[in-house]
Amino acid sequence: MGTDVFSLDGRIILVTGAFGLIGSRICRTFLDRGASVILAGHDARRAEAVREETGEAHPQSRFRVSTVEITDPKSVARCVSDCVEAFGRLDVLVNNAAIDAKFDPAHAAELDAHGFENYPLEKFRKSVDVNVLGTVAATQAALRVMLPKGGGNVINVASVYSEISPNPALYEDGSGNARQKPADYVATKSFIPNFTRYVAATYARRNIRCNAIAPHGVFHGHDGPFLRNFEKLSPMGRMARLDEMDGPFVFLASQASSYVTGITLLVDGGWSAW
Ligand SMILES: NC(=O)c1ccc[n+]([C@@H]2O[C@H](COP(=O)([O-])OP(=O)(O)OC[C@H]3O[C@@H](n4cnc5c(N)ncnc54)[C@H](O)[C@@H]3O)[C@@H](O)[C@H]2O)c1
Numbered sequence: 001m002g003t004d005v006f007s008l009d010g011r012i013i014l015v016t017g018a019f020g021l022i023g024s025r026i027c028r029t030f031l032d033r034g035a036s037v038i039l040a041g042h043d044a045r046r047a048e049a050v051r052e053e054t055g056e057a058h059p060q061s062r063f064r065v066s067t068v069e070i071t072d073p074k075s076v077a078r079c080v081s082d083c084v085e086a087f088g089r090l091d092v093l094v095n096n097a098a099i100d101a102k103f104d105p106a107h108a109a110e111l112d113a114h115g116f117e118n119y120p121l122e123k124f125r126k127s128v129d130v131n132v133l134g135t136v137a138a139t140q141a142a143l144r145v146m147l148p149k150g151g152g153n154v155i156n157v158a159s160v161y162s163e164i165s166p167n168p169a170l171y172e173d174g175s176g177n178a179r180q181k182p183a184d185y186v187a188t189k190s191f192i193p194n195f196t197r198y199v200a201a202t203y204a205r206r207n208i209r210c211n212a213i214a215p216h217g218v219f220h221g222h223d224g225p226f227l228r229n230f231e232k233l234s235p236m237g238r239m240a241r242l243d244e245m246d247g248p249f250v251f252l253a254s255q256a257s258s259y260v261t262g263i264t265l266l267v268d269g270g271w272s273a274w
Contacts, residue, residue, distance in 0.1 A: 005255045021218065025242050116183050157212070162189040166180060215268065
């Protein structure tokens with residue numbers, strides 16, 4: 001380690017959900033700061049394009065593009081062993097993949113139009129499979145390779161809704177048919193902070209750190225009442241810029257956070273402060 005405690009030189013980092021909004025951003029950031037990265041995405045059709053885009057800015061020797069189905073422990077184990085085969089070990093796992101119904105225009109059709117009282121249990125089960133069991137399976141697979149190498153670091157991606165309920169006023173669109181952030185998202189993300197504490201407490205003496213990052217409202221073309229409501233309700237008066245995810249992830253992935261374990265770092269512009 002050099003004098004820059006935020007350096008990621010030589011770190012081997014595996015990111016799930018790597019083809020998504022936050023995942024693709026932080027993979028680039030980790031590569032820019034010297035890490036070797038496994039970009040573990042979901043959609044196999046996108047893998048080649050991601051490989052090409054990543055290769056335009058970063059040496060092929062420092063990244064691998066892999067696909068993973070996090071609900072399938074065999075797929076997860078294969079992804080982790082690809083990492084070990086390519087880079088010899090795994091230093092940091094970022095559990096970023098999730099089902100997350102978004103309020104940007106591209107995802108309007110996926111939102112909860114049912115009301116919680118009629119919300120299909122099947123959708124709930126799917127979110128438990130991906131957001132809870134997928135996170136567990138990836139963490140287990142990572143720990144199995146980290147522990148024999150003497151340690152490691154797990155970063156879970158939570159949400160402000162891991163800590164507080166969605167405020168219905170955010171989703172009010174003036175039509176009387178306000179949609180709501182679905183309860184399966186809130187329930188499954190609520191699991192992350194205590195799971196993070198469990199892993200942190202269980203493995204602290206074996207040189208494993210585990211922390212979570214809880215973002216809220218990363219701007220991605222949002223508009224209309226949602227954007228206006230967000231600006232009104234947010235203490236900082238705005239959504240997050242995607243690049244504002246960089247600092248928290250680099251902090252937790254690097255030696256800068258060497259005495260930090262078991263926390264959930266809110267990156268919410270103060271949303272949960274009032
Ligand atoms: N964008 C935000 O404003 C925001 C706010 C709070 C929390 N988060 C959290 O940040 C993380 C990333 O969110 P994002 O905004 O980039 O969303 P995103 O939908 O762009 O990315 C999530 C990725 O997870 C992948 N995924 C879904 N199911 C999977 C499965 N079964 N196996 C493997 N991969 C699977 C998807 O393919 C997708 O690429 C999520 O955990 C989300 O809950 C995002």
